[in-house]
Amino acid sequence: EVQLVESGGGLVQPGGSLRLSCAASGFTFSTYSMNWVRQAPGKGLEWVSYISSGSSTIYYADSVKGRFTISRDNAKNSLYLQMKSLRAEDTAVYYCARDTKEWLVYYMDVWGKGTTVTVSS
Amino acid sequence: EIVLTQSPGTLSLSPGERATLSCRASQSVSSSYLAWYQQKPGQAPRLLIYGASSRATGIPDRFSGSGSGTDFTLTISRLEPEDFAVYYCQQYGSSTRYTFGQGTKLEIK
Numbered sequence: 001e002v003q004l005v006e007s008g009g010g011l012v013q014p015g016g017s018l019r020l021s022c023a024a025s026g027f028t029f030s031t032y033s034m035n036w037v038r039q040a041p042g043k044g045l046e047w048v049s050y051i052s053s054g055s056s057t058i059y060y061a062d063s064v065k066g067r068f069t070i071s072r073d074n075a076k077n078s079l080y081l082q083m084k085s086l087r088a089e090d091t092a093v094y095y096c097a098r099d100t101k102e103w104l105v106y107y108m109d110v111w112g113k114g115t116t117v118t119v120s121s
Numbered sequence: 122e123i124v125l126t127q128s129p130g131t132l133s134l135s136p137g138e139r140a141t142l143s144c145r146a147s148q149s150v151s152s153s154y155l156a157w158y159q160q161k162p163g164q165a166p167r168l169l170i171y172g173a174s175s176r177a178t179g180i181p182d183r184f185s186g187s188g189s190g191t192d193f194t195l196t197i198s199r200l201e202p203e204d205f206a207v208y209y210c211q212q213y214g215s216s217t218r219y220t221f222g223q224g225t226k227l228e229i230k
Contacts (some may be wrong), residue, residue: 025133035218035219037166037219044223045158045160045166045209045211045221046221047217047218047219047220047221049189050219051217052188059217059218061217093168096227102172103153104153105153105154105171105172106153106154106156106213106219107168107172107213108156108166108168108211109171109177110167111167112165113165114165115163
C-alpha cells in the first residue's frame with residue numbers, strides 16, 4: 001500500500017523550532033519529488049515547499065522562505081521539514097504529498113494524514 | 122503570480138442533484154496544470170481530477186472536469202451523500218509550484 005506518514009508536530013513557542021518527518025512506503029520514494037502543504041485551522045490549503053527526487057531543486061513559498069528548510073533521505077525513504085523562527089501564523093496541519101508528473105501534467109496524488117503544529121506561548 | 126478564485130463559496134444541494142463548481146484563474150493556465158481535490162473534515166485532501174479533465178485512480182465517473190484558459194469547472198453529475206465536502210482547485214506554476222483556490226464547500230440542503 002502506498003503510504004505517507006507524518007510525525008514531529010506539537011506545541012512550540014513563538015520563535016522556536018520544530019522538525020517534521022514524513023515516512024514513505026509502498027513506492028520507490030527516490031524517484032518522486034515531494035511537497036509539504038499546510039492548512040491553518042478553518043482555512044484552505046497552502047503549498048509550503050517542494051524538493052525534487054535527488055534534492056537538486058528546492059522551492060519555498062514566500063511565507064516560509066528563509067525560515068523553513070526541506071530535505072530528504074532517500075536511503076531512509078523519508079522527507080523532512082525543519083522549521084525555525086516559528087510564528088503564530090505557522091499554526092497548521094502539515095501534510096506531505098507526493099508530486100507526480102506525467103508528460104506535462106503535474107499534481108499531488110498521494111497525501112499523508114498530516115501532523116499538527118501549534119505555535120503559541 | 123496566478124490567483125485562483127473558486128465560486129460559489131458554499132453550494133447547498135440535495136443528494137441526486139447536479140453540482141457545478143467553478144475555478145477562475147487571474148491569467149491563462151495550461152489545462153495540463155489544473156487539478157481538483159476533495160477534502161472531508163479531519164481528512165487529507167484527495168486527488169479527483171488532474172490535467173483539467175482526467176479522473177484520478179478510483180474516482181467515480183460522476184466526477185468530471187472541464188475548461189481551459191481561465192475558466193475551469195468540476196461537475197458532479199448526481200450527488201451521493203459521501204460527496205458533501207470541500208473542493209479545491211489547484212494550478213502548477215514552476216517556482217511557486219502549486220497554488221490553491223480558496224475552496225468551495227458543498228453542503229447538504
